[in-house]
Amino acid sequence: MTYLILACKVCLGFTIVVLTVYAIRHYLFALYRISLRNSQDMMELVGFTTPSVSVLVPMHNEEKVAAHVLQALVDCDYDWNRLEILAIDDRSEDRTGEIIDQFAAKYPIIKAIHRSKGVGGKGAALRIASAQASGEILLLFDADYVPGRSMIKFLIAPFCDPEVGAVMGRVVPDNGGASLLAGLLELERSAGYQVGQQARFNLNLTPQFGGTVGGVRASVLKAVGGWNAESLTEDTDLTFRLLMQGWKVAYVNRAECYEEAPETWEVRSRQIRRWAIGHTECFHDLWKAWLKGRFLSTAERIDGLFVLACYLTAPVLVLGWLASLVLFFTPQAHSTALFLVALPFVGYQLFGNQATFLELGSAALLDCNRRRIRLLPLSLLNFFASTGAICQALFNFYFGGIFRSGPHHWHKTVRYRDADGSVYRTGENADSVSKLLVRSPNGLYLSR
Amino acid sequence: MRRDYIYPHRSVRSFPISARRVCAALALAFLLSVAVFYFGTRLLDVHNRIARLILKYTGIPAVGVRSIEIFPGLGPVDVPVVPQPMDRASSLRNGIFFASALSAMIFAHRRFALGRNFIVFLIILLCASGIVVLFVPSFSFDSVVYSQIWLRGEILIWLLLPWVSALLFVLTVPTMAGGFLWGLVIECYVVFWSSMRLAFCLGVLHYSGILFLPLLWFVLGILFDLVIVLFFYSLALEQSIKRTMGGRRS
Numbered sequence: 001m002t003y004l005i006l007a008c009k010v011c012l013g014f015t016i017v018v019l020t021v022y023a024i025r026h027y028l029f030a031l032y033r034i035s036l037r038n039s040q041d042m043m044e045l046v047g048f049t050t051p052s053v054s055v056l057v058p059m060h061n062e063e064k065v066a067a068h069v070l071q072a073l074v075d076c077d078y079d080w081n082r083l084e085i086l087a088i089d090d091r092s093e094d095r096t097g098e099i100i101d102q103f104a105a106k107y108p109i110i111k112a113i114h115r116s117k118g119v120g121g122k123g124a125a126l127r128i129a130s131a132q133a134s135g136e137i138l139l140l141f142d143a144d145y146v147p148g149r150s151m152i153k154f155l156i157a158p159f160c161d162p163e164v165g166a167v168m169g170r171v172v173p174d175n176g177g178a179s180l181l182a183g184l185l186e187l188e189r190s191a192g193y194q195v196g197q198q199a200r201f202n203l204n205l206t207p208q209f210g211g212t213v214g215g216v217r218a219s220v221l222k223a224v225g226g227w228n229a230e231s232l233t234e235d236t237d238l239t240f241r242l243l244m245q246g247w248k249v250a251y252v253n254r255a256e257c258y259e260e261a262p263e264t265w266e267v268r269s270r271q272i273r274r275w276a277i278g279h280t281e282c283f284h285d286l287w288k289a290w291l292k293g294r295f296l297s298t299a300e301r302i303d304g305l306f307v308l309a310c311y312l313t314a315p316v317l318v319l320g321w322l323a324s325l326v327l328f329f330t331p332q333a334h335s336t337a338l339f340l341v342a343l344p345f346v347g348y349q350l351f352g353n354q355a356t357f358l359e360l361g362s363a364a365l366l367d368c369n370r371r372r373i374r375l376l377p378l379s380l381l382n383f384f385a386s387t388g389a390i391c392q393a394l395f396n397f398y399f400g401g402i403f404r405s406g407p408h409h410w411h412k413t414v415r416y417r418d419a420d421g422s423v424y425r426t427g428e429n430a431d432s433v434s435k436l437l438v439r440s441p442n443g444l445y446l447s448r
Numbered sequence: 449m450r451r452d453y454i455y456p457h458r459s460v461r462s463f464p465i466s467a468r469r470v471c472a473a474l475a476l477a478f479l480l481s482v483a484v485f486y487f488g489t490r491l492l493d494v495h496n497r498i499a500r501l502i503l504k505y506t507g508i509p510a511v512g513v514r515s516i517e518i519f520p521g522l523g524p525v526d527v528p529v530v531p532q533p534m535d536r537a538s539s540l541r542n543g544i545f546f547a548s549a550l551s552a553m554i555f556a557h558r559r560f561a562l563g564r565n566f567i568v569f570l571i572i573l574l575c576a577s578g579i580v581v582l583f584v585p586s587f588s589f590d591s592v593v594y595s596q597i598w599l600r601g602e603i604l605i606w607l608l609l610p611w612v613s614a615l616l617f618v619l620t621v622p623t624m625a626g627g628f629l630w631g632l633v634i635e636c637y638v639v640f641w642s643s644m645r646l647a648f649c650l651g652v653l654h655y656s657g658i659l660f661l662p663l664l665w666f667v668l669g670i671l672f673d674l675v676i677v678l679f680f681y682s683l684a685l686e687q688s689i690k691r692t693m694g695g696r697r698s
Contacts, residue, residue: 027615034620035465170459181562194458253459265561325573328597328662329580329587357678361685362620366461370689376682377675381562388565 008323015320029199045157054135062143123234139215158250165247169213169255190363201251205303211235233278246295273393283308314390473614480610502647527595
């Protein structure tokens with residue numbers, strides 16, 4: 001019994017230390033961001049450089065949203081002589097290919113790429129498209145994103161700096177009012193980008209290239225070995241390989257692009273499980289090389305490890321909970337009240353979003369998001385839900401072996417946008433697509 | 449209506465934290481912590497009086513009080529002694545309570561997807577205590593031990609809370625006085641609310657023994673304190689946003 005209590009205390013102590021370190025990191029980011037006078041906006045660089053750009057839009061069964069993203073990209077105010085859009089139909093079984101072909105026939109800057117065989121997954125699709133792209137800069141958008149008119153210029157601006165290898169914009173859900181979960185995810189995304197990414201960028205740490213609403217230099221991509229088609233999170237994989245080779249990743253907070261956040265827990269659960277496995281896979285593949293990376297500062301090394309290992313904190317937290325449960329039923333151990341208090345106080349801070357409540361609140365304050373901030377106490381539900389999903393994913397990763405065998409498949413996120421009616425049909429009516437853009441929140445991507 | 453100024457785009461917004469504000473936050477945290485530490489025994493005494501009063505008015509019999517030490521140097525404080533069911537009929541009643549609670553949670557699990565993992569954790573807690581009640585009948589908590597566990601946790605929360613308040617409210621809420629006020633309100637509210645929750649848990653102990661105590665400690669203990677803090681934090685931020693930006697979204 002004594003050994004059991006000791007083991008539980010050690011487990012609890014370890015959990016508290018790990019989570020406290022993570023919590024402190026997030027507190028520092030939040031305080032740093034909220035008090036930031038100069039946010040390194042990069043917007044003063046807009047227009048200084050206009051390289052040739054290839055926009056890659058991988059799609060797999062995206063008939064509901066394909067027309068929206070293609071029309072929005074065509075409407076961007078970037079010089080068409082320096083722009084090409086590569087719409088990739090990756091083995092779609094719906095009308096995606098047809099929609100892409102119609103756009104390609106109508107707009108010369110759109111190039112249709114159809115894949116009917118080969119390895120599945122976004123990484124593989126990007127690999128093939130990148131080989132056909134002619135632009136100096138490759139920009140990426142997921143099919144459910146609706147970029148604003150100036151988005152390409154915003155994202156291109158940081159490439160003025162020759163050390164910048166990749167750039168990342170801000171993702172903003174446009175369906176926060178659709179469900180409780182979507183509202184909570186809006187808060188979460190806001191904390192992740194407005195606070196987390198911006199602080200990490202300003203502190204010269206490791207802002208992440210997220211694989212959408214971002215871009216990479218074509219030459220740099222080639223130099224670091226291209227997209228990793230084997231990875232579930234090819235974006236994280238690329239970020240770390242770029243940083244290890246001495247390239248910088250820039251974050252542009254002003255480059256806001258709207259997306260559809262998952263509206264149901266089933267969809268969200270799949271998404272977060274994929275991220276958890278992908279990140280942890282990257283952690284195992286890269287941590288040794290990362291620690292040896294000769295272009296990295298100590299702070300970057302430490303922060304990078306925090307990023308790579310972030311999903312491992314969920315099982316650590318659950319272990320801590322189980323240990324505290326044992327201690328609860330052990331009267332001899334009740335003097336460990338300090339542990340039992342410290343665990344939830346640091347534990348509850350972290351998940352749901354990989355952000356502390358201070359980060360969520362700070363981001364809502366900066367965004368002036370009055371409506372969503374009311375949901376803050378409910379983010380605990382998201383926290384429990386995410387913790388469970390991550391634990392399940394990591395259990396499968398370590399013990400299931402199912403993710404290590406065979407090729408990866410598209411882990412496609414469900415789309416909620418209404419595809420029926422003339423408004424969204426194949427871009428035949430640009431005016432009606434514009435109406436769609438006007439209806440979206442803030443109207444930031446529609447200056448017309 | 450004409451605004452005083454055009455506020456910047458959200459991508460470049462910030463609320464710089466002045467040295468004065470940091471000092472104010474530290475002062476609030478330090479003063480409140482010292483006050484809780486210094487008046488700890490008296491505060492616990494008031495807390496327990498409220499709990500006893502609630503028990504009295506809800507008809508739950510307290511057969512007396514017992515003085516206990518919460519931590520070395522903190523106490524003694526009087527905690528209510530609430531009798532537990534010990535007879536054979538209570539086993540049957542506990543069985544019915546257990547089955548009902550489990551059914552309710554399974555129903556909620558099926559209906560409310562976002563809360564599923566939370567409910568699973570509650571089911572684990574309930575089953576764990578069910579197993580203990582069934583297979584280790586000698587194991588028992590009385591209301592005094594439970595109150596001691598509860599108060600140990602709460603007093604630490606009360607000591608920690610001023611620092612959390614300083615961080616969440618004084619540093620980040622745009623008006624410093626407002627942040628100060630929120631910090632004070634929460635400290636008072638958490639003490640009062642804790643006594644109500646303890647009284648509820650002791651009431652449950654009276655009717656169903658220790659069956660639900662781990663679950664209640666988990667849900668109504670520190671987790672609930674955190675929910676209260678978050679609730680006030682969201683209110684404070686909402687007010688701040690309204691005041692700072694004239695109530696308009698960016």
